[in-house]
Every structure is written in structure tokens, then in C-alpha cells.
Amino acid sequence: MTDDRFTPPKNFAWLEPEYSDYDRARVVVLPVPYDSTASGWVGSREGPAAIIDASGNMELYDIGIDMEPYRLGIHTLPELAVQTAGPEQMVARIEEVVGEQIDAGKFVVTLGGEHTVAVGAARAHAKRTPGLSVLAFDANADMRDEYLDSPYNHACTLRRISEVAPVIQVGLRSAEREEHDYILEQGYRFYQPREYRALGPKALADQLSDSVYLTFDLDAFDSSVMAAVGTPEPGGLHWDEVSDLLDTVARAHRIVGFDVTELTPSLGPRANAQLAAKLTYRLMGLALRE
Amino acid sequence: MTDDRFTPPKNFAWLEPEYSDYDRARVVVLPVPYDSTASGWVGSREGPAAIIDASGNMELYDIGIDMEPYRLGIHTLPELAVQTAGPEQMVARIEEVVGEQIDAGKFVVTLGGEHTVAVGAARAHAKRTPGLSVLAFDANADMRDEYLDSPYNHACTLRRISEVAPVIQVGLRSAEREEHDYILEQGYRFYQPREYRALGPKALADQLSDSVYLTFDLDAFDSSVMAAVGTPEPGGLHWDEVSDLLDTVARAHRIVGFDVTELTPSLGPRANAQLAAKLTYRLMGLALRE
Amino acid sequence: MTDDRFTPPKNFAWLEPEYSDYDRARVVVLPVPYDSTASGWVGSREGPAAIIDASGNMELYDIGIDMEPYRLGIHTLPELAVQTAGPEQMVARIEEVVGEQIDAGKFVVTLGGEHTVAVGAARAHAKRTPGLSVLAFDANADMRDEYLDSPYNHACTLRRISEVAPVIQVGLRSAEREEHDYILEQGYRFYQPREYRALGPKALADQLSDSVYLTFDLDAFDSSVMAAVGTPEPGGLHWDEVSDLLDTVARAHRIVGFDVTELTPSLGPRANAQLAAKLTYRLMGLALRE
């Protein structure tokens, strides 16, 4: 029974046990405080804690989608321990843990940490979901085959994911020439924000298969909306257009899992963590809306 | 006589005595450094000082409305002392002081501090202005009847105000289910930003009575525009649309007083204090434009 | 069973359930994120979370006292909810909760929040411990009878506590003339740092009764050691001399409980939270050393 003299536990959305106990929860949040391959500005390892902290500052009713996602039950796992032997080992650990949770019937939400954590999460879902496609929000192509001596560097994230499922990216506005050429050669559908605006959410969503894994590097947002990322870029997406796209995708596809990554709290105002929390919460609602 | 070797005194707009002496001033600014009921991120008590500090960084001619509001005379009171016995006593003190100033013929601008300070200011105006309506800018419904054991918690602000005058709210995008249901039951006109955009400033202004008190919780702005608030929310209002609405309201109604609240300087860049100062200054001009 | 792939839960000292489950724990930590009566620089409500966060950065073996206090079992309660009706009600809530824990056989450690929280905690102990004396670390006299309209303002803390048990203070270097005169009139033993150095830890400890409640306002430390407090003062105590005094007191008296208050994370480096965590952990060890 709840004792009103105390605040709720500081899990995602600050939920009392009735809505956060593991057994009753439909959703499991996996915080992964990892940023060991970051090459620029560091600190995304503090992202998951900042999102969870900010999530207590949200109202539990999301007026924008007229839902109360917490009623699904949301259990927050402890933070994943960092594997410091190297990123390959860390990605393997993430894949393993995410896989266990999927197998236990949970809808898994992975909170980064650097975008690399998405490789493990996407692999776990791809292995268990035939015909999966991936919708990636990202400012950067992330299509290098290797970077700073590792194929598991954050700059290789979408390349690694594209090896297990087809990727459609939205928000692109930063790439090396070689990456750009590679994308064109491969015929990948990577949309810059203005291209996306010309295309519209429906036409983009139509390119996805029935089952979709969603990976969200927060730098897809315009840097006025989201400064707290390692590679903030102007000319990006705004809240309403992201929200509309997510809504459109969720209506016609089954979102099987998602991640939200790259929040680096020290690089921007707390409002950025608040936005990341609200995005995560809304995505839970949209993905599991009946 | 002004001595050019010195900077002006640090009152609102940094005005020399010619434009800031009490007797000659049409406008009185009341800084209320109060945030004792804040439940999330704290520090709005430093808001009034930050706005006044930033106001010295403005040009005194407001090119956007082609006015020089300082010519009205603007006197800045010392900061109101905090009543630490509890928020009910603090609200009473604000009501008392604001009332005295109205009775002395002044146009009163209250600078928060948390939104709770608006309860005292609105009451003082409502008691003296028959038929008053209230235009509230706010991201949150603030419609709880009691919160954290007090009916004077900041989360109850618009509920308390609605007890003394009808409230129209714009900017809403965060509420508890119970608040939302209450708003619908009561038939209150609370507009989300997209609803407001569909409606337009004229149609919204038309719903107000002749005399309007304006209460401005800065979180009505999009969190990219205003990060320095306790509950920053994406999907909010932008500067030009706020400015246009204020202009429209001022043209057809008599604004009898207003407050600007919730600036929490430590949560965002100084640019946010600058914006709050400019908003305050422009509102003075619009309200008293002849 | 512990799963090494995850970090421990973020309770005090980041302990696995074996050492943090309520039933097995000798020590209970009560975080009280309260700063509503603060009159200067705000933010001590973020103190308990910062201490708990920093406590995961400690080694669990305290080499300075050759102990592993975590083996006592340390359970961390959720944060106490703020009572926003006023400080009197908040103090009552603290007294109630601390009392329940004492009655359940726990050793209670209260983490502030402003120093006011000590009033509730000290009262709960005084009611249950005949002949209790209080050892207060504090830069300020805190001996006002009322301040900012409330007898429960933080500036009245030691006055309120002195009403339920005799207080000896160390670290004093800031007071109003009236407080100073009152202290002299009453014959209270309030030691400035240099007076304490002249006296020595043994002579000070000898003035305490057998059972001691310890209240620690972190501003007792020199401001070079502890900047993250609302009223940092130079000329204060240093780590080794505080540590030695605590050790001396603990050897000859029974410490029945204690609080650590006033950490305001935004006002100083994270190193200050680290120090507060280490102080808290060491005090647990010293108080319960066999």
C-alpha cells in the first residue's frame, strides 16, 4: 500500500509498485550508461539517469495522445554494468539482456548512452522478428564500417544495424562523403529533414515493413530543441513533426521495441532530459496502443 | 541630474530617477522571489532578480511595437519578503501589497517566483474589477484542488484563480487525467497550442470580457524558446505567436494588470531571462498604449 | 542473487539487497528533500539525491577507520514527500516518520534538505532517549526565536532543538548580535573553530551526556572544503579535525542518531557531495562500532 508521506520510487515515471513491479509490467526499461567510444563531447552515460530523473516531472496522463501509458506497467531495470573490455563485448551484453527480456514477453525500451547501444538492442529484436525493418532518427549517417579502430564505434551504428535489418533514416544532415556515396550506392532511404517534409509521414511510413524497431538518436532534433547531444546540428526536426511521424507509424505498424539514445545532460538544459522522457513515455503509449 | 560616469540604478529597465521615481511612475513592478511549494526543479525565487538584471540589456525603444514603454514611468519595489509560515500566508501578503498599489492608482506587474504568486495578484485585481476575466498562459492545467497537502501549491494556481474570475488558458499540454476531465466537465476553455493555432488570436480574444488580468507562466513557451522553467514542455508556443496574441488582446480589451512567473535562471541560458524581460516590457507598453 | 551484468540499485552506498533490505538493515536512511524556508541561496532539496548518487562512488571499506559500515545493513527509504502547507507541518511529519523507525529498532540517519529537518529528527530522538544531549556542527548560531514569520525557519533550528535537549555547538562563526548575546546569557557552549582547536576534542566530548544526537549542518566546514551550502563561511573546520572529533565522541558516548544537512549541489563541485557521503558513511560506522 502506498504511503503518501513518501515520494514514489525513482524508476521511470516514478511509479508506485502497483504499476512498476516486474511481473505486472508490460514494458521494461533498460538503462545503459555507456559512452566509451564517444569521439567528441562526452557524458551520454549520464543520460539514462537524467531521463529517469526528469520522468518524475511529467504528468502521467499524456494529453497529446489522450493516453496514460503507465497503466501498461513499466518496470525499470537497474543500470546495465559497463563492460570495459571493449564495445564489442558491451554490445553482446546488451543483446543478451534485451533478448532475455523479449523472451520473457516484455516490450523493451533501451535508454542510452551512446547510439552504439542500439546495435545490441536491434540485433536482439531482429533475431526474434522475421521481416523486421528499422526506423532510425539520426542527424548522422553512422554508416562507417569501422572508426577509431572498432566496428562497434558509435559512428558505425546504422551500418551494423543495416546488416541485420533494412534501415530507413530520417533527420540526416551530417555525413562523410564516403558514407553519403555508400548510401546512394546501396539505395538506402536516408531522408534529410527537408526531404522528409516534402515526403510526409504517410509516405515514409509506407516504406516500413509490418514490424518495426525504432532507434532514436536524439540529435535528429534540431539543435534548438535538443542541445544536449554530442553532435548537435541545426536544421533538424521539431517536436510536432517527430510526434506526428511516430503517431503515423504506430497506427499502421507494430513497433516491437525502441531505444532513445545520446542524451548528454551536461551539454544542454534540463529541459532536454524532460523532452527525452516525454518522448520515451509517448512512444510507449503509441507502440502499445490498442 | 544624471551623472554619466555612473550606470543607472538596477531597477526594472535600469531607469534613472526621472523615469523610476514612485510618484511619477504609472507602473509598479513587484518582485516576489518565492518558490517554497515547488515540487520539481527549484530556483524560481531567483527569477525576479534575473529578469531585472536582464532588463538592463534591453533597448528602451521596443521596435516591435514602436513604443518606449519606460516613458510611462516604471517603479520597481524591493523584493517582497518571503512568508515562511506557509503559502496561504504568502498569498495573503501578495494580495495585500498588490491591492495597496492598485488603490494608489498604479498598474501592477508581479514578477515570480512560482506561479502561486499569481493567486494573490489575481485576487487583488478581481476584488477591484467587476467582470474581470483572466487570460492564462500555461503549459500545465494547474487545476488540482490540493497538492502536497496545500490548496496553495503551485499546481493549484488556476483552480484558485478560477474561483474569483473566469479563466481562459492557452498553451496547455500537460495535465493529470482528473484535471483534464474537470476542465471538460466545467466547460473551461483551455487551448493546446495546436488548438490555439486553429482558432487564431482574434477568436480567442473575443472570449474575454472587457477587463482582463493576464497571468503568464513562462512554460507556455516551447521548451526550445524557454528552458529555464521548472516544467519545460516541448510542443509549446513561439515568440511571434505569443506577441501577436498579446497585441490582439490589448487592442480590444483593457489589461488591468499582469504577472510573469516561473523563470528559474539556473535551468536555462541567460537568453531566457532576456526574453522574460522583453516580454514584461512589451506587455507594459501594450497594456497602457493609448 | 546478484546479476553482475547490472549495477547495484541506487540506494545509499549502492548496496545489493543482501545489505539493503529493510528487515536485515540496522541503519535506515531517510532522505528529506526540503528547502522551503531557505532565505538565501536555494537548492538543498537536491542534497539527499546528490549524496546518494555520490555514495556509489565510495569504496565500501573505509580505510580511515578500518571498517566496512555497509555490513550493518543500510536501508534507504524513498524521499519524504514535502508538506507544502508550511514548515511546522513538515517538521511534524519528519518527527513522526523518524519516530516510527526508532520504534522499529532502527538507527536513523536523516539527510537534508535544509537544517530545519533536524528539528523533527531531534525531537523524535529526544522523546525516546532520557538525558539526551545534542552535538551540533554549524557555522551559524541558528538561535532566532522566529524568522520570516515562522518559528520553524531554518534560522531557528538550534533554538528549537535546545528546547528539547541541551546543545553544544562547534564551528560557529556567524550570528546576529542578539543571538550571540542570548547564547552568552544562557551559558550555552558554542565554540568557534579556533576556540574548539584550543579546547581539543576530548574536552569538548566530555561535556556531552552519555547519549548523543548529532546534527550536522555542512557549513560547519570551511568554505574551501564545502562550498555547496547556502551560507558558506571561511574560517571553518577541516576534514581531519571533524573526523577526529567524531571518532572521539563515538568512543565515549552512544550516538543514537544523526542528520547531515544543507548540501546544495548546485553551489559547489560534486566533490562536496562526495565528502558528505563519506562523512555520512563514516558516522554510521563510528556510531555503531562495537
Added chain:
Amino acid sequence: MTDDRFTPPKNFAWLEPEYSDYDRARVVVLPVPYDSTASGWVGSREGPAAIIDASGNMELYDIGIDMEPYRLGIHTLPELAVQTAGPEQMVARIEEVVGEQIDAGKFVVTLGGEHTVAVGAARAHAKRTPGLSVLAFDANADMRDEYLDSPYNHACTLRRISEVAPVIQVGLRSAEREEHDYILEQGYRFYQPREYRALGPKALADQLSDSVYLTFDLDAFDSSVMAAVGTPEPGGLHWDEVSDLLDTVARAHRIVGFDVTELTPSLGPRANAQLAAKLTYRLMGLALRE
């Protein structure tokens, strides 16, 4: 030969000697860490270093304009030493150094520091370019004849420049009444953001002569886009519209040089330095596109 075990040198864009040696470089970057006449919030002297630091976080291929500007060769000079005798002497030094670089056949990019540095740079270009016109991005009129006892105060920048070449300004939304009247009297074309939007990039560009010097005070951007400036103003320009205007100007005119000024890193998130770096890099590409 490049040694992959090391990062590149920290010049603009972090280029290896192949693309940054003076002799092979078409572009020369002159960092001017000067802010001695700033009257409001200080720190733009840290701007050049912040831009150069952030420039290493860019991809060298600018996907937005499909160019790799670094292939032009970009040499970064050491920071100009501050002349502390006064701003007149500092402006003279800048004019001298910029002039020497132009005479050596370089395309000069000046990084401020306060906007005053543009006076020296613009003069050096105007003396060497018959029929030069100046396109100024700025929130402030900067049209005072003297300010704080000096005609070289930052508030006089566009007045000084207008003495050597006709100025068209875009982004204006802050001015003194006297400046505004002066602009109207002189028939200067100073466009507020909304005026510019009504006009469009083509019509604005058509007013420029063939050879254009471009001076960019970053406060021309909306304060949500760029908070890290001394006088951040809401209601300003957004990234895409600035980028489009620059593209339009570059297509039909010869940009002979430019400056980017007023970045004050401590006043906003690092994302602002990133944006300034990207703006600078894109402008190099556009100006020298074949």
C-alpha cells in the same frame, strides 16, 4: 605524412597539414579574442577558441550544400593579440592584419570576439574592393555614433562600417529610438525578420552590389537557436532561412570575405559553438564555390 595514431591539429576544421598549410590554403581564418568594449554580458573573447574546438566535431563533407570546403585549404592563424590601449588601436591592428592577408591573395575569415572586430575587417576589404557593399546579420542596429565614450564601441559597429560601404542589415529587432530614426532618415535598408520573410532572399540579394562583404553577428539568429550571445533576442532568424539567404547571395554575387562574431560560449550550450562552426564552414564553401 599523417600518423593515424594522433588526432589532427586543432586548427579550424581540425585539418592535417595537407589541407591547412599556409601556402596551399585559399582561406585564412583569423581568430580575434576581443571583447573589451562589451557593455552587457561578457565572454565573446572565448568565442574563436570555442568555434575552432567545435569545428572538429563537424563532418568535413557538408551534405547541405554537397561540398567539401576543406579542399580549398584552410589555414588558421594564431589568435590576434589584444591591444589593451583601446578599441581604436585594436581595430587598426585588425585592419592591418586582414589587409596583409588579402594582399597575399587569401580569402579572410575573421572570427570574433565582439562585433567591433568587423570594423577592422570591413575596412580592409573596402579599401581594396571598389563598389563593395556589406550584408550585415544583426539583431541590433549598432548605429550609435559613440557609446561609452568611444566611437569604436561594439554598439557603433554598423555606423562605422556604413562610413566605408553601404550596409544592408537583416535580423534587426532591437534599437534605440535615435538609431531607428537615423536609419529611416538615411534610407538604410534594415530588415526585421518578418520584413525579410515578406521580402524573400532574392529581392534582398538584388539590392547588393557585385562584391559583398558579409558581417555576421550571431544574435541575428532567434535566441532559441543561438543563446550564446551578449544580447540574445527572441523573434529572430532560423537556420534554414539564413542558410537559404546565404546560398542565394553567393550564387549571384562575389563574397570577398566575412566575419562571424559575438559567440559567447559561457552563455549558451556547446551546440551554439557547433552551429557557429558549421555556419563558418558553409560560408567558406558558398563564397568560393565554382
Added chain:
Amino acid sequence: MTDDRFTPPKNFAWLEPEYSDYDRARVVVLPVPYDSTASGWVGSREGPAAIIDASGNMELYDIGIDMEPYRLGIHTLPELAVQTAGPEQMVARIEEVVGEQIDAGKFVVTLGGEHTVAVGAARAHAKRTPGLSVLAFDANADMRDEYLDSPYNHACTLRRISEVAPVIQVGLRSAEREEHDYILEQGYRFYQPREYRALGPKALADQLSDSVYLTFDLDAFDSSVMAAVGTPEPGGLHWDEVSDLLDTVARAHRIVGFDVTELTPSLGPRANAQLAAKLTYRLMGLALRE
């Protein structure tokens, strides 16, 4: 009459008019927000405001010296306007204003701003006080004859002052070889902290003439005590030894005026501003103790 519902005005020590009106005040505080010649880390222009802000956080009774200095009457002038034509002109303005105040019978306390402001203040005193000597607290020799093209650069401060009165310095631990040689050649008495400790306060004070002007660059303190300065240095003075020296000097000499300079709030915790305020307040008391 004081209205308890308001806080006092934000002058130095936050004094009500009874103790802060110009006519009744024995002490005048002159805030000089000047840092235009700073060559390293900037921001000391925000020092005076930070000291005044922090001074409201002090108790008005200084228990360390058993005095209430505010009873002398302390009037705070508005901030001196910056002369941006150059430092020579700024120094002249300071000398003029300080001189006017001395002539009006006031005890003048100058708050920097960079150390250069002391040149103007010291000159004004030297001209009016035959046989004046200067006691300088400083980490740096400040003995350059010219620096960055100006003899009024902050690095020349003590050289300029030594031209009008003999200087004894304490706290030295940073100098160029040429400065050091010059000091030795001239036979100046510049004491490093360890030298001072060996000498003792009495022997140092004995070297001063009857009338003493005191100039305090806050970097004389150890950088653990005072981080918020442009050139923080380890190995410096601590609070108690500074306080003791001031007390010793004040007992045997007439302190005719003083300055406290170089506080750069953004470079350290607020505790540093608090210390500077307390130092200033104590010096007022010591200088005018009867």
C-alpha cells in the same frame, strides 16, 4: 520607516536607508565593473554585483571581530560606467570619483573589476595623504612597465601604484623573471606566503608608514580558498592568516581606504563571493574601529 513585508534594498550588506543613506554614511562603496584589459580568463566585471549580492547573505554582526560595521553607515554608489576608449581614461575616471568622495569626507571602498581599478583609487588617496604606504595582497608581481601595449594593463598595477607610494606586497608566487629581478634591484619588499609566515604579521606591519592604503587582489588567497579569480594560484594565503594580518595592521596604522578586486564569479563557487563580501565587511570594521 521599514516595511517588514519587503526585503531591504540590495546595496552592500542589504541595509535599510537608516544605515545606507549617503549623508549619514561614513563608508562609501564604489563598484567598478571593469575588466577590459584582462588577458586571461574574463568576467571580473561581474565581481562587484556578485559581492553585493552575497553581502545580503552575511550576518551584520561580525562575530570574528565582535563588531557591527554597518552601524558606521555604508552607502553604495551605482556601478561606475565603463570608459571604453581605453584603460588610461578609465583609471582617470576612477581617480576622479574616488577623489570626490574622499573630499566629501567619506571612507572609500572600491570593488573591482580587474586589479587595474586600484591604480585610480590608490592615486586619489596618495594625492591626499602625505606619507602614504600601500599594502598589497597579490599572487602576481604586477610589476610590468607595459603589457599588451598599455601601461594601464592589469599586469602593471603595482608598478603604477609604486610610482605614487611605496608598496609592500604579500602573497606573491607568480612573476616573470624580469619582474622578479626588478623587485630585487629596487629592494621592494614582496613576500611569498612562506616568507610571510616566517616573518609574522607584526614584523610586516612594522614596515608600513602610519597611513596605509590597502589593495586586495583576491588571488592572494590560496586557490582552494578562492578559485574565482583570473589567475588562481596554489600555495597561497588562508583566511585566518589574512584576517590576522589585517587585524594587526589596523591596530597600529590608519587604513585610509581599500579596494577588493578580481572576483570573477563564473570561475568559482558562490562561496567565493561570500568570502569577498565578508572580507570587505570586516575590513570596513577594522579600518574604522575606534
Added chain:
Amino acid sequence: MTDDRFTPPKNFAWLEPEYSDYDRARVVVLPVPYDSTASGWVGSREGPAAIIDASGNMELYDIGIDMEPYRLGIHTLPELAVQTAGPEQMVARIEEVVGEQIDAGKFVVTLGGEHTVAVGAARAHAKRTPGLSVLAFDANADMRDEYLDSPYNHACTLRRISEVAPVIQVGLRSAEREEHDYILEQGYRFYQPREYRALGPKALADQLSDSVYLTFDLDAFDSSVMAAVGTPEPGGLHWDEVSDLLDTVARAHRIVGFDVTELTPSLGPRANAQLAAKLTYRLMGLALRE
């Protein structure tokens, strides 16, 4: 030839080419911006840049040791690129690069980054210096055999180094029980600050062999002196006692190389970077004093 209109290049100590060209330099500085195994508070990868930035704020004459170390010639290499495959590979790269420099006749100074970087540097020296001993300044035992799945985690640094040369540590005040027992079993000489004070610098230095490698984790300093480290601890060493020990060691031994690590600029004031720069500079002078 130097052009006085420009500041010097931003290498260590900001030296003109005469004193910083590789060929003429006796000392080589290797910046290693690596913190990938950090388990607590991150950001030491920004340490080398912060130290180099701060080094320009030093006087080149070190009055404390009456030397001008820059006359030795100090060349600063570009930052070492991070090897993101894992720490073992990164350590190997450091060993390789340091070894090459030693073989080229240089005195190598390695700037971290996390303490792990010392493993590579110490190995390179140990392989080339028969009978080398290591003097380690560190708050933590760093004696784990493996941590977070890697033997090259920062928590294993001294364990790894002790495998190639005997280690004497000073500053210890944080360890796990197992580490402490291991140290005792092995008979290692690890001194807590108070133990060191009892022993004195001479007795400690006498335990070192003729050739000494010095590894400096900045957390050896008291956390009031150095807050900007990942594991700040109270009760540590102060500047003068560190400086004296270094002087004593340098007089009787040959220091063959050293590293300064763990500066995490975002965790403390800039004064901490300044101290680290001065420490590095002084150590260069002491190590190569003739």
C-alpha cells in the same frame, strides 16, 4: 621570428617555436584524451586540453623553484587518437608512442585522461630503465586485478604498474578491503597522508631506487585543492607538501618521466586546471634541473 601582434601557439606553456619546435625540445608532452573505462564521473578526456589551455595563464618563470623550465624546450604532440576497440589496445598504443619518444632522446610527459594511461607510459619507461621504481600519487589503491571485465580498467592501474616496477604510493585514503589486504600481504609501501606526514619527504624518497618514474593521479590532493577529479576525497595532500616531496625526490634521484592524470575539468573550477598545469611545469623543471 615572432610577430607580437599574435598570441603564441596554444601548445603547453604557449611557447613560440624557438622553445617548442620538436628538434630543439628536451621535453615532449603527450596529451591522451582517454576515459573509456571510467566507472564514475566522466570527462577526464577533456583534461589534457584544459591543462594546455591553462598553461598559457602561467608565468614562465617559476618563482617557487627559481627556474624557467621552458628554456629546456617543450614540444607538445597532437592528442593521441583514442583506440576504441578496448583499453588493452589503447595502453599498447601509449606504450608504443612513449617508447618511440624515449628512444628519440626525449623526456616524456604524459597528460591524461584517466589514470590507465599511466600503464602504457610506465611500461615504456620500465622496459628501457633497469632498476626503475615508481612513485605514485593517488587517493585510491588502484590494486584490483580486474574490474568491470577488464584488467586495464583504471581501477587496476597500480596493480598493472607494480608488475613491471616496484611502486611506492602516497596519498592513499580509499580502497576496497581486498586491495588493502593485498597491499599488506605484499608488503607494499602505500602511505596515507597522515602516515606520510609522520614519515617526512626524506624518508619516503630514500625508499626509491635511483631512477624513478612518477605517476600522478590528481586525486592525491585534498578535494578542497582539487575537486576536478572522478573520485575526489577529503583528507588528502596539500600543495606545499606535494611540492616539497617532489623537490626532495628530484634532488636525490633521476626522474626519468612522469604523467599527470585524471583532471576532469567539468567537475571543478578552472583553478584546478591551472594547478595541474603548474604542477606539470614545475615537475619538468625539477626533473631536469642541473
